[in-house]
Structures are given as C-alpha cells and as structure tokens.
Amino acid sequence: MSDKVVCVTGASGAIGSWLVRLLLDRGYTVNATIQNLEDENETKHLEAMEEAKARLRLCEMDLLDYDSIAAAVKGCAGVFHLACPNIIGQVKDPEKEILEPAIRGTVHVLKAAKEAGVQRVVATSSISAIIPSPNWPADKIKGEDCWTDLEYCKQKGLYYPIAKTLAEKAGWEFAKETGYDVVMINPGTALGPLLPPRINSSMAVLVEVLKGSTETYEEFFMGMAHFKDIAMAHILAFENKNAAGRHLCVEAIRHWGDFVAKVAELYPEYNVAKLPKNTQPGLLRSNDAAKKLMDLGLEFTPIDQIIKDAVESLKSKGYV
Template sequence: MSGEGKVVAVTGASGYIASWLVKLLLEQGYTVRASVRDPYARKPMLNVIISLFYVMHTTADPRKTEHLVGLDGARERLKLFKANLLEEGSFDALVEGCDGVFHTASPVLLSAHAQPEELIEPAVKGTLNVLGSCAKAPSLKRVVITSSLASVVCNGKPLTSDTVVDETWYSDPVYCEENKLHYPLSKTLAEKVAWDFAKEHNIDLVTLHPVVVIGPPLQPILNLSVEFVLNLLNGKTAISEPNYRFVDVRDVALAHVKAFEILSANGRYILDGMVPNYELFKILHPLSPGLVTLEEKCKDDKPFASAYNVSQEKAKSLGISYTPVEVSLKDTFESLREKKFISF
C-alpha cells in the first residue's frame, strides 16, 4: 500500500471532504492523525471506549466522529486530536512527526447574513496556525490545503463562453469586499497568507480548488453542498443558474492524496466538472417528483451554454478521472435516502 509506514494529519477531519480523505488514506495504509474542533463526547461510556482505543485524554463528539472510528483500519491507524483554528500552537501535537498535512478545516457560510468575522478570521488565522505548527515539524514533506474556486474567479473579469479560467487566475480581495462576497474573500485571503508563509518558511505547499462538491456524505450531518442537492430534490430550491459546476467528493479526496504523493505536484489545481441545467434536470427529475424547474427552455441546451470554461490541463497531471455527474447525483440521492433525509 502506498501509505504504509507514513503518518499524515488531516485538519477538520469530521467534515465532508475530510471524512472521505481519511477513509481513502486509511485504505491506502497511512496512519492518520485527525483533528476535531469539538472533542467532548455527549455519551460518557462512548467517551471511555474511544479513549481506550486511541489512548487520548479527550475524545470526540460521537456525532462528529462515529463515522470515522468505524472506518476500516481506524482502530489500528486513526488517532483523534483536539484542535482549534483560532488557538496558536493548537496543531503542534497533531503535526509533530508527520510526513504530510492536509488542511481542510475552514468555515463555509454562504448566507447573505453571514458576517465577515465568522469566515475570515477562522480561515486566515486558522491557516496561519496550522502552517505555524508545520514550520516546527522537520519531518514534514508537503502540505496540501483545500481551497476553493471561490479564490480563483471572483475578480470582476467578464465570464463569458469564450473565457477560459485556469490556475493563473486569482480572486481580488477588494472586489470581494466591495461586493460583500465574504466566503470568497475568506478563501482568497487564506490562500494568500498560505503562499506567503510557505515561501518564507520553505514549506512545500499545494492548494486544491474544487467547485461545488457533491456525492454521498459519510458524516451524519448535512453539509452545505449536499443540502443544496437535497433542496433541489424536495422542491425547496429551483434550478435557476445557467450552469452548475460540480465535482465528486471522492474525486476531490483522491486529488488530495495524489497532490501529496506525486513528487512533481506543485502550485494550484482547479478541480471542476460542469453540467448545463437541461442535463441536470434530466438526471434529477426521475429521482424526485417535487423537483422545481425552470420554463420549458430548460430542455434546450442553447440558452444554457456554459457561462465560462475551466481548463482541465493541470488537474489531468494528478491522474484524476472525474466521476460522471449523473453518478454523483444518484449516489448523493441514495445516500440521503439511506440516512432518511428524504423518504421518496
């Protein structure tokens, strides 16, 4: 197995992408150190049991960790740690002795009511705190950070069918701030400080920039992008955009592992898939009688040509074959039904 004998850390391990990443790392033989923000269990007996398994002084909220401790290989090669993005030095113990670090922890709030401080400080300070711990670890070979397309395209440049977005694009903090794009601003500022810090401290850094991530969740709690699919299926949200850009969570997790393992990997990687609305409708409609759609023109692809294109060239070097969107959506649907978020 490619990860046998290697130790890696995953921040925000109970999250959507991170959970799949932990699963994949364990399957490939890695020893995984996983940080969880809220480590205090609500079930005392389970708290004791997990403590015995992982020889830890504190343990995790079962809602956030049961899906992790139940993974194949977890009992032997998964250890849970408490860490706080806003606490300097909080990640020292997690990172010490690791070959690699995957920093996935960052707040995701897209509501218009979300306040900048809810996003920016945890994203920026959290990134600096994680990298600060990495700078103290001489064993460390590479850091992989989960960023977003939000730190790439939000700059005011025209996005037309002739536009090709690639890894040389950067979102503009001033543009984001002026337009109250708090989430893109948080991802943009966090990426900037990451690259500045990595250069100053000679850290080998790779950043990944996925679009909207879908696919079956491992965790029992809904995340934002899967909730979006759920709301489409149950009729609470209409298909209202020219196109949606999707990428499967399993592909994103694999891209993280590849970005760590491939020695030539460097810089930024956009992870993107796209489907126009008429295709999205055809995929989702058989699954849900409550699906809210646009007018009949939704069936015609011409009005829904891609608003812009995204270069796939650099991502191909990671050897990722994207899961078809119809497979991702159907697997998401089946997972939501299995977890009883939907009943039809």
C-alpha cells in the same frame, strides 16, 4: 518520522471523512483533527472505519490555538489542511466567524507543519478563490490562473469567497517567504455519499434543488466533483513530488442550469425547477478544466454517477 504518518485537519467533514477513509485504505496512520472529542457527530463515523482502531488518532484542534495544531502535526510527513469555517445561513460577524479562522488558521497550520519538519502541506482552497471573477476575458476558460475579484465580493457582501481567497493567498505568501512546499486543491461543489451524520452545504443545496428551488447560484457555481475524487486529489497532490501550485478540481466546468437539468432527467419523480440554459453568464464550459489533476492520474466520476450517489445518500439518510 514515518512517511506513512499524516494529519488531516477538519477530518469529520464531508470531504475530510472521505480523505481519512482513503488514507487508511492506503496504509497511512492518520492524526485526524476535530473540534470536539465529546461530540459523537464528529467521532463515531471516523472510529467505525476499517483500520481506525489500529491507525487513526483523533485530536481536538482549534484553528486559532497554535499549540493544538502543533500537537496534531507532530511527527507527520504530510498535512492535509481542510478545516475551514463554512457557515450555512446568516453571518453576524464575518470578520470573527469566517475571515479570521480561515486566514489565520491557514498560516498557523503551515507554520506549525514547517516547524515540525512536515515535508508537504496540501491545503483545500475552493473554486470560491477563482470565482466570482466578472472581469475575466469572455473568450478564455477559467482555470488555475484566475482569481476571485475581492472588490466585487466586498461590494456584494460575499464573505465566503473573500475568506477562501485571502486564506489561499496567505498560504502562498507563506510558501513564498519561507520556501515551504505547499500545494492547493480548489474543489467545485462537493457531492456524493455522506459519511458524517451531518449534511454539508453543497448537499443541503441539492436538497433544495430536489424540492424545486429556482436559485441559480450565479456567483458561486463552476462545476462539481465527487467527495471521493476531491479526497483522492489531495492524496495524489501529496504523493506526486511534481505536483505544484493550484489544482482546479471539477468533473467539468458546467453551468448551474446544466446540473439542475441533469438532476431533473435522472430523478423525474421530483419537482425540479426548469432553469434557463445559461445560468452563469460569461462562464465557458470545459470538459478538461481539471487537466492538472488528470495528469496526476485522477479519473473523475461522471456527472450522472455523482448525482446518483448524492441523491441516494440523501434518500437513505431521510433528507429527501
């Protein structure tokens, strides 16, 4: 087994594609899992990357099919588990569409990785496993020790945070029972230049902001991070033996209103709505909330640059 062979699940997504690109840049050989090898929207942009011919292998994988996962992680020193159902729009059957693939998928990946002798798994959780947490003390900054309130989410029908929270908890449960080396990354709203042809949910939300949406995402927003920084967070968490536990990955803890005001300032030509200053009641702002990742050497892209990279990408692809 080479230390330089790794697997990335969910490789064709917005963050997954950046992760594959950075890993190839660093000399890794990558087993990249996608859902359908026949779908050019998943394959073409990955195959076009520098070094892809020499060091990229595409594998078809289904989170509920254990054998397909075992085949993808075989011979790898590390696994980056990003694949997760993220459905934009109405969910008809949350149990089947979101919860089962997220939770069982995480356990399947960890189990297959452990059986294959993989040294460490870095899994992507989310700030959705940290918020909504309405009972958190008002004078305390939310961080890695804060967990989403599942009862609250059930009452409100918020299935994505339930799925991300239960998937992460299942991952920690597995790590605890087996002593396996697992590290989690909890990214905020992911924005930046899109490498895949498809748009991700966070970038779709930015399109709405540019069109004047007045939605405040009170339950869901805590700050943002650049795609490249989120990908780099995964690599640093893999390469630093001391990395452990959860890692909040946001450039800063901000309110949605702060973000929207910044978009309006940078792009006055768009009809961006004016929102109240405090859109996330009870959320304390912080500039070094992601201190654990900063200590691993991550330098976050500043907010202005994240927004510019994201909007310019949306413009170049004709979304705005």
